[in-house]
Amino acid sequence: MIRYLLLTGLIFCLFPFIASAQQSQRLTQHWEFLREDLGNVWEAVRPVADGSPESVPLWEKVILPHCFNAKDAVDPNLNYYQxxxxxxxxLEIKNPYTQGRTLLHFEGAGQKTDVYIYTTLVAHHTGGYDEWTVDLTDAIQQFLQxxxxxxxxxxxxxxxxxSNARDVEMIPSSMSDFNVYGGLYRYINLVYSPALSIEQIHVRPQVDARGNTGVVQLRAVFRNPLHTEHASLDIDILDPQKKVVQHYTQQVSLKDSTVTMPAITIRKPLQWSPGQPQLYTVQARLKSATGEAIWSGRFGFRHFEFVTHGPFMLNGQRLLLQGSHRHEDGAGVAAALxxxxxxxxxxxxxxxxxxFIRLGHYQQSSLVLDLCDSLGILVWEEIPWCRGGLGGDVYKEQARRMLTNMIAQHGNHPAVILWGLGNENDWPGDFPEFDKQKIRAFMSELNTLAHQLDSSRKTTIRRCDFCKDIVDVYSPSIWAGWYRGRYTEYKDETLKAIADVPHFFHAEWGADSHQGRHAEYPEAALKKVATGKGTDERTGDFALTGGSARASKDGDWSETYACNLIDWHLKEQETIPQLTGSAYWIFKDFSTPLRPDNPVPYVNQKGVVARDLTPKESYYVFQSYWTAQPMAHIYGHNWPLRWGKDGEEKMIWVYSNCPEAELFVNGKSHGVKKRNSQDFPAAGLRWQLPLHKGDYQLKVVARKGKESVTDEVFFTYQTDQWTKPARLMMAKSISGDTAVxxxxxxxxxxxxxxxxxxxxxxxxxxxGTLIDDQGTAGGSRKVQLANGQAQISVHLNKGRSMVGAAVKGIPEAFIAL
Known part of the structure; x- marks a missing residue:
């Protein structure tokens, strides 16, 4: 399954070489960028005199990683650039090896990439998310001569x-609910390698559920452009304490590019788990007449099983998978993290x-997988066959290639348990034809390929019911309380889904929330929402207009409602013993071209943290159910002004994993409450208090054995009733060269x-300049008010400015800086 593309006499290989390199340099500095096309590559290198007309277009100095769409993906007034x-x-080339190879290793680049040395095209790659390597050696020699x-x-x-130009014969589809970014948005590495080197060692560990015996199968893949015939290979396997537990030496004949080594047995191996992510290390040395090449990688022993119509088992014990999802997207940088x-x-x-984490909807940085291994986070990783239908031969070949690359590049990671073959493949639109049988046939082909490449993992997809019988694990669409139905229907719908397929997992559930928006009566809109008609997302449900009543359209998008929905789901999950697990959509807010009318335009706001990683209140709901380290969080840290009638009883609630908590209001205790996960909301840690106009200091002391944790919030209670909005009031605070x-x-x-x-x-x-286009509630020049308030920051640039604020139908306001 190794695939090569021959261009201009050079070998272009899709597998990474970085681990086998003797020397590697990350290329981050001294880059120039032009966000448009050139007539040809000569325009990038032709000599020009300063000030001559040929000096245009103007190039911008940038640092890698860099994304075309760092800001315009969330610009409220533009379509993002494609x-x-x-x-x-x-490049200053200093290859230390006689007849060594000079390689350029891409950790990812979007979406179609051409690589040139001077005017020579060295390689072309399609696919924005897999790693790939280019051998520059011959082109460099040709140029230097x-x-x-x-x-x-x-x-x-x-x-x-x-180029990230729209192309229906490329995955992912531009109909996807995320930006198809462009640029060198992952790192590039200049690598020097001996003429004979180790391209990859595929490690396939096996262990029984009791962990008695571990068996390791190693398959080495070599890079050998000079056709060296003989070498010696030394292998050491180190345990998690870095002690050598097995040593292996073999003389290898390099007639083939791969060598499979005899199985290695390890008695009583330490097993990898989320609680104890024990990692073994493989160290390899390849010695030949061309020099010595080294390779190092990690792996882990773990045994897992999806029980038929039952739970997930890891190392012989039930483990409830508790997870979220991740996009490669961030404020101010987009994909260039x-x-x-x-x-x-x-x-x-x-x-x-x-x-647990699902990496949606494409292969992600190897660093993410490394961190999942070391932190103890199980992984579902998938290829970007997402929405739109099914294309032709070029389209299909890219999907096969990316699946092959994903498994080859990330197959050694013990964190990975699921290979995703697609997402929402029941969503048509890119082609005149939408043929379910053809989609089924191609899904079956990918499923077979995945099992041929890696029989140790399971295959999966999300939301394509007419393909649910093809893959090992299926995730249907259940969005109780957001796109359909009410969140109180979650358990019934989940039990139906568990009974419907042999192996079930619930990927994607949740609610959008506008950071800083809170509600005294968050469930008011649910009175209009029908029950008993399913909780799946259907065509158009994501839109903010049309269709039946639903929380996503008619709700308040408050943090309060999102917390209640999450709270309900988590408490119900504790009562379903046959549940494998679920993954909340999504950990962090991210940009999408399909949601221009959201409170933060072009941002999917379902994250439990904002696009700049600032936690929302819902982050602490998860902590209260999932963490062991004592924690307590009073709801409403960013809710400075509450409202209601004088003396009206209001609920104060606390998210905590401690058995009991005591609330103090303005220094006075209001009693101890006991935690009970089934006592909704807030697991019983809630107090009803009559509030009067004025300021309040709340403090909670939560106790877990001899340990205690505290949390405090301050707010003002407003009893005056407002009428029609009439004017804007602006205030500023300045720190250094930044104003808020x-x-x-x-x-x-x-x-x-x-x-x-x-x-x-x-x-x-x-x-001054606005700090906008961040895709956050406080970093957008167009944004919905949150409880009648908003903010933005300004770079003063050591000068004077005037900031204006405008709301339709209200006189514009200004403030001088």
Missing amino acids: GPGWYRTT SADAKRYKGKVPLEIRC TEDLIRREMKMIKDMGAN IKVKLLDAQGIPCLDAADYINFSIAGG
Whole structure:
């Protein structure tokens, strides 16, 4: 299943070489970028005199990783850019190996990529999410021997053209509910390798459910362009404490590109699990006349089973899979997430208590998989066959290739248990023909291919009922309380789904929430929502207009409602012993071209954290059910102004995993409550208090054995009733060169209008710049008010500015900075 593309005499291989490299340099600096196309590659390298007309178009200096759509994906006034873009830099080549190879390793680039050395096309790749490597050696030698090399003074020009232009014969479909990003949005590495090196070692560990005996099967894949015939291969297997537990030496004859080694047995191996992610290491040395190449990788022993119509078993014990989903998307960078951002996000997912994640809807950075291994997070990873129907031969070949690459590149990760073959393949639209039988036939082909490549994992898809019998594990559409029905129907619908297929998992459930928006009566809209008619998402349900009453259209999009929906789902999941598990959609808000009218335009707001990783209140609901470390969180940290009648009883509630909690209001105890997960809401940790106009300090002390944790919030209770919105009030706070502008919508008497959800538009004149196009409630120049309030930040740029705020039908307001 190794696939090569021959271009200009060079070998282009789709598997990564980074692990076998003797030397590797990450190329992040000294890049230039042009967000448009060129007539040809010559326009990127031709010599020009400063100031001459040929110096246009102008190139922008950038740092990698870099995405075309870092800001325009959430620009409220534009369609995001889908087209070509160019990158260029120069390489200083210092290969230390005699007859060594110089390689360029792409961790991912979107979506179609051409690689040039000077004007020579070295390789082309289609697929924005798998890794791939280009051998630059021959093209570099050819350039250095040319007359054009003199003006580069020993350096080598590299140009890369990326394109995310719409193409129905490419996956994923542009109908997908996420942006098909463009650019060098993952890292690129310059790699020096001996002429004979290890491309990959595929590690297939097996262990019985009791963990008595572990067996490791190794298959080495070599890179051997000079056709070296003989070498010696040394293998060490290290346990999680880095002690060598097995050593293996073999003289290899390199007639073939792969060598399968005899099985290695390890008695009583330490087993990998979310609670104890024990990782073994394989270290390999390949010695030949061309030099020595090394390779290192990790693996783990674990045994899992999806019981028929029953739970998920890991290492012989039931494990309720508790998870979420992840898109590669972030505020201000889109898909160009740095290692630091990825590590921070994955740590937050683990700290939320998750033991499972679905990587939607495409292969993700290898660092994500490494972190899942080390943190203890089980994985469903899938290829981007998502929506639109089924294309032709080119389309199908890309899907096969990406499935092959995904399994080859990520197959050593013990965290991975499910290979996803598709998502929402029942959603037509890209082609005049939508043939269910042809989709079934291709799904069956992918299912067979996945099992041929890796018989140790299961296959899965989400939401394509006419293919549910093909894969090993199926996830239907159950959106109780959001797209259909009420959240109180969740358990009944889940029990039906468990009985319907041999192996069930519930991927995707949840609710959108506008950060900072809270509700005194969050379930009011549910009175209009019909019950008993299913809870699946259907065509058009995601839209904010038309169709039957539903929370997604008629609800308030408050954090309060989202917390209640999540709370109900989690407490019900504890009462379904045959449930394998579920994954909440989604961990972090992300950009989508299909939702321009959301409170934050072009953002799917179902995340439990915002697009900048700021936690919403729902993050702590999950912690209260899923974590062991004592925690307590009073609902409403970003709810500074509550409202109601004077003396009206209001609920104060706390999310905690502790057996008991005591609430103090303005220093006075209001008693201890006992936690009971089935006592909805907030597992019984709630207090009804009469509130009066004024300021309140709330403090909770939660206890778990000898340990205790505390949390505090402050809010003001408003009893004055507002009337029609009449004016905007703006305030500022300045720290360094950044100003934060806060806006409130008031009535004619100056009373805050706390139910106002109008769109507000920010503008600026002068030397400052808005910190906008972030895809967050506080980082968009067009955004819905949250309880009559909004804010935005400004880079002052050491100058003076005027910021304007406008709400339709209200006089515009201004503030000077």
